[in-house]
Structures are given as structure tokens and as C-alpha cells.
Amino acid sequence: MSADRAARALRDQVAEGALSCGTRLPEERLSASLGVSRNTLREALSQLVAERILVRAPHRGVVVATPGADDVRDVYRVRLLVEPGVCRDTTAHSTGGLAAVRAAVTEGRAAAAAEDWPGVAGANQHFHRGLVALAGSPRLDAQMELLLAEMRLFFQRMGAPEPFHRPYLEENAAIANLLEEGRGDDAADRLTSYLRAAEHQLVEAITALDGSGPRRS
Amino acid sequence: MSADRAARALRDQVAEGALSCGTRLPEERLSASLGVSRNTLREALSQLVAERILVRAPHRGVVVATPGADDVRDVYRVRLLVEPGVCRDTTAHSTGGLAAVRAAVTEGRAAAAAEDWPGVAGANQHFHRGLVALAGSPRLDAQMELLLAEMRLFFQRMGAPEPFHRPYLEENAAIANLLEEGRGDDAADRLTSYLRAAEHQLVEAITALDGSGPRRS
DNA sequence: TGGACAAAGTTGTTGAACAATCCCTACGGT
DNA sequence: ACCGTAGGGATTGTTCAACAACTTTGTCCA
Structure with missing residues (x-):
């Protein structure tokens, strides 16, 4: 699945520090940079939110989680x-x-x-x-x-x-x-x-x- | 979120036995019956697949899991x-x-x-x-x-x-x-x-x- | 200074479209 | 009659474009 690949790419980027805690992840830009459609990207983002790696604020977008x-x-x-x-x-x-x-x-x-x-x-x-x-x-x-x-x-x-x-x-x-x-x-x-x-x-x-x-x- | 509501509805239907093990879940029909778009339904299905309640066979659709x-x-x-x-x-x-x-x-x-x-x-x-x-x-x-x-x-x-x-x-x-x-x-x-x-x-x-x-x- | 208000940008969701893939059936060869 | 195979139909995977709802920003006015 394409969404899984996108999710893995994001997961790796977070683990490597390419995306640091608190950075916003705008859907339009990110879908373009990952080469997938916005819908597919959304599926990946939901997956990572479920994994607690990202945090979603309704109507405000997802950001990299900042664990306390x-x-x-x-x-x-x-x-x-x-x-x-x-x-x-x-x-x-x-x-x-x-x-x-x-x-x-x-x-x-x-x-x-x-x-x-x-x-x-x-x-x-x-x-x-x-x-x-x-x-x-x-x-x-x-x-x-x-x-x-x-x-x-x-x-x-x-x-x-x-x-x-x-x-x-x-x-x-x-x-x-x-x-x-x-x-x-x-x-x-x-x-x-x-x-x-x-x-x-x-x-x-x-x-x-x-x-x-x-x-x- | 609308996908979450759809996921909850499906989860409940499985728990209540309205959907028994092994039954296929065609996206088109199901999205119509739940009143959401196919894209939104797909997000819900992915969620339930991650929860092991449903099983996805690539290009063959998702079915209610039949645990062994x-x-x-x-x-x-x-x-x-x-x-x-x-x-x-x-x-x-x-x-x-x-x-x-x-x-x-x-x-x-x-x-x-x-x-x-x-x-x-x-x-x-x-x-x-x-x-x-x-x-x-x-x-x-x-x-x-x-x-x-x-x-x-x-x-x-x-x-x-x-x-x-x-x-x-x-x-x-x-x-x-x-x-x-x-x-x-x-x-x-x-x-x-x-x-x-x-x-x-x-x-x-x-x-x-x-x-x-x-x-x- | 402070607050109402409009503008811009982003998200949530939909609908339609198309290629890829799978399943089933009908066909033809032996 | 049996078996393999090609074609058709249906479903999935993915994309694109659009629009309403909402948040944030910036402006204007008192």
C-alpha cells in the first residue's frame, strides 16, 4: 500500500530528527514532497497519530508529538x-x-x-x-x-x-x-x-x- | 471526525453480531449505508484493520476477521x-x-x-x-x-x-x-x-x- | 489599547474518474 | 467429459478537483 510507505517515510524522518518535535505537517506541501495524493497522505497521518508519533488538533493540523x-x-x-x-x-x-x-x-x-x-x-x-x-x-x-x-x-x-x-x-x-x-x-x-x-x-x-x-x- | 464515527459503527456491528466472521465489506455499498464517502470509509476500515477486527487482502477487499x-x-x-x-x-x-x-x-x-x-x-x-x-x-x-x-x-x-x-x-x-x-x-x-x-x-x-x-x- | 470584522489559508469531506487487479464464466482443445 | 485459457465484469487502490467549516492573521475602528 502507498499509504504505508508514506507512513514509514515519515516515521523514519521523525526518528532521524529530520522532523523535530512540534513541527507542523501541512497536508498539501507534505503530500507533494512525498509524491502521494492528499487523501493517501491523510491515511498515513492517521496511522501515525494512532501510534502517538504525531498529534492531531481538529482543524488545526497535525504536528510531531512533543512528549512530556x-x-x-x-x-x-x-x-x-x-x-x-x-x-x-x-x-x-x-x-x-x-x-x-x-x-x-x-x-x-x-x-x-x-x-x-x-x-x-x-x-x-x-x-x-x-x-x-x-x-x-x-x-x-x-x-x-x-x-x-x-x-x-x-x-x-x-x-x-x-x-x-x-x-x-x-x-x-x-x-x-x-x-x-x-x-x-x-x-x-x-x-x-x-x-x-x-x-x-x-x-x-x-x-x-x-x-x-x-x-x- | 467522521471516519471515527464510521469505525465505531462498524466496531459495534461486529460486536453485536450484525456482521459475522468472514463477511465481506464492499466499500461502495458500505459507504452508502453508513452515509459517508468511500474515502472516509477507507480511513475507518484501515483503522479497524489495525485493530485486527478486520482483515484486508490486497485487491480483494476487507472481511471481518475469523480468529483461530x-x-x-x-x-x-x-x-x-x-x-x-x-x-x-x-x-x-x-x-x-x-x-x-x-x-x-x-x-x-x-x-x-x-x-x-x-x-x-x-x-x-x-x-x-x-x-x-x-x-x-x-x-x-x-x-x-x-x-x-x-x-x-x-x-x-x-x-x-x-x-x-x-x-x-x-x-x-x-x-x-x-x-x-x-x-x-x-x-x-x-x-x-x-x-x-x-x-x-x-x-x-x-x-x-x-x-x-x-x-x- | 482593545475588540469587532473581514481575508487568507488549512483542514474535513465529498464526488468522480481511471488504472490495476481479481474473480467468474464461457470458450476451445484434447 | 475434462482442463486450461481468454475475456468480461466487478472491486480495489489512488488521484484530482472542489467546497464547506474552521482557525488564524491582519486590519480597521472606537
Whole structure:
């Protein structure tokens, strides 16, 4: 479908920072630049609004969402519920799934060695995506995909400090080890404190920004 | 928005059984019957496809989804992860949220006393919606809403036996009691076995149907 | 300064049009 | 009678043009 391609293009542009938080997306101009009709573009925009990447104000157009501290807390509330839960249910962990998690760890280390910080961020996302994929649930995968897209928005908003993901690489490795040893509960506990720390860091960064910038509107 | 109204109308029709599993939804006729243009209807259809209530086959149109046993198992995999998890986190349970859960219990009992089985089914959904709402997470609420819409499809498909929800009323009451006493872990355990039993029952019913009926296509 | 008012621009929605694709049927060969 | 195939009809995917409803901007007047 053409609308899906447009939606993906916009999603990527937001993730890469080509469209920063709060920028308006006029339908006429955007449809021309993406080479689709306005109707098709509208379908793509609706999709991204449903994904919380864009926000629509009736008769006022859509803008790139400007997530606040509340949004960070809510995303982490879900992640704290889902990700450790998946770790604990070791019966579902296939060797293929664990291999994918392991691959994300080595990918992250390679990227860090090359000082490729976007690569580290990507590897980190692959790690968490792989973690959730251990459950083998398409619906959970889809939900996680949404959350990760929002996470990219968070990083985009706070300027994505280069070595932000650095300290989590070793945590990822430790969790992968625990999972491979079948110690799902230990992995879950470690992941929980790790996520809480990351949440705190993000909330701090975003509340600092919220002092000068407006909210989601 | 007009598309949202059309989507809601279709969602309701599916939940009520006016549109049964597998029925095709031709755009021209449907847009006329809903009083919206074909473009607007398409937006609504895309929305429902994203919610897994409808299935789109490229160039062949959209049909009401015909969920199989795999879908039941996957929905319950998510529910088994989310709902007990919410019960365990007693720190988030507000008295208002607990009151909503309690209200769903009494609503179910009243409906059962009146032998209003659709009412019992609705109360049961309110119970689980209220349960998840205890977490106070908009994103989790939205996810649960999707799952409950799919559950309605399941019931629709298996013919919705009248006293199906009956035995769960007392379970709901017991879980509400445990939550009000702050015994979140006990509530979670009880809910887990309850959900597992319901899943088993649904899988059985649907595999029986799958013998003669086709799959999701 | 403050507020009513008109103008301009954008969105929400419609209707018609056309190519691409799929389904069904009728046809012809064996 | 059976099977493959071409054609016709119907439906979808997508575009274009138009218009009403609404928001915002800028102007004018008190």
C-alpha cells in the first residue's frame, strides 16, 4: 500500500530528527514532497497519530508529538510490566530467540567500539525488541514496536546525547547471560532496576526541557 | 471526525453480531449505508484493520476477521502477562480504581440475576478493563481496549453460549475482595488460573469450529 | 489599547474518474 | 467429459478537483 510507505517515510524522518518535535505537517506541501495524493497522505497521518508519533488538533493540523514527562513515565510503566514479565517466563524462550538477543549485544559492542552512537542506540532497540520477541507473541511485538517508536521520539527531543546508551551495554550483556543460563527471575530483576534508572534519567532530562518548551499541544 | 464515527459503527456491528466472521465489506455499498464517502470509509476500515477486527487482502477487499486458536492463545498470552502484573503492583491501586472494579462485580451480579447474558458479558469486560485501569496507564488502557474488542470477536465466532460467563462472576468477586484487602499477589494468582481456564475453554471451542470452517483468510 | 470584522489559508469531506487487479464464466482443445 | 485459457465484469487502490467549516492573521475602528 502507498499509504504505508508514506507512513514509514515519515516515521523514519521523525526518528532521524529530520522532523523535530512540534513541527507542523501541512497536508498539501507534505503530500507533494512525498509524491502521494492528499487523501493517501491523510491515511498515513492517521496511522501515525494512532501510534502517538504525531498529534492531531481538529482543524488545526497535525504536528510531531512533543512528549512530556508523563509520557515517559507511562511508556516505562508498560515496559516495566512487559519486559521483566517476558524474562520470567523461561518456558517460552526458544534458542533462536536467545540468539537474537545475544546478537543485539554483540552488535551494540561493535558499534560502541566504532564510536557509532546511532548504531549503539539501534542495537539497544534490537536488544529490547528481541527480549519481548522471546514471548513469541505477535501482539506483544506490535505493542513493543509502538513503544520503541515513542522512545526514538524521546531521544530525539532531548537531543540524544552521544554516550547515553553506553552504560547499558554491559547491563544488556549481563541480562543476556542470565537468560542463557535459564535464570529468568534474576534477569527480570536486573532489567527492572535498569529500566527504572533509564526512566529516571529520561524524566530528568525532559522535565529540564519542559521548563522552557511547551507541552504536547 | 467522521471516519471515527464510521469505525465505531462498524466496531459495534461486529460486536453485536450484525456482521459475522468472514463477511465481506464492499466499500461502495458500505459507504452508502453508513452515509459517508468511500474515502472516509477507507480511513475507518484501515483503522479497524489495525485493530485486527478486520482483515484486508490486497485487491480483494476487507472481511471481518475469523480468529483461530492461535489468535486466542496470543490474546491470552498478553492478558496473562498484563492483568496479573497489574494486580501485583498494589502501590498503583487507587481507591477510585478499586471502586470501579467493585462496581463491575455488582453490575455482573445484577445482570445475572436478570438473566441478561449480554449484560453479564459486558460487565465482565468492565471488570477486566477496570482491572487494567488500576495501573493508571493510558497506553495500557488502549492496549486492553484492543484485546477486549478481539475478545468480542471470539465470543461472536463461537456463538456466545448464554451462561458462558456465569462461572466467572464469583471469581471476579473473589479477586475484587483480595484487591481491596491489598493482597495483590493472591489476586494475581487467582486471576492467572482463571484466565488459563478461560483460554482453554475458548481454544477448545474454536478448534472445534475450525474443523469445518476456514482460517483467517 | 482593545475588540469587532473581514481575508487568507488549512483542514474535513465529498464526488468522480481511471488504472490495476481479481474473480467468474464461457470458450476451445484434447 | 475434462482442463486450461481468454475475456468480461466487478472491486480495489489512488488521484484530482472542489467546497464547506474552521482557525488564524491582519486590519480597521472606537
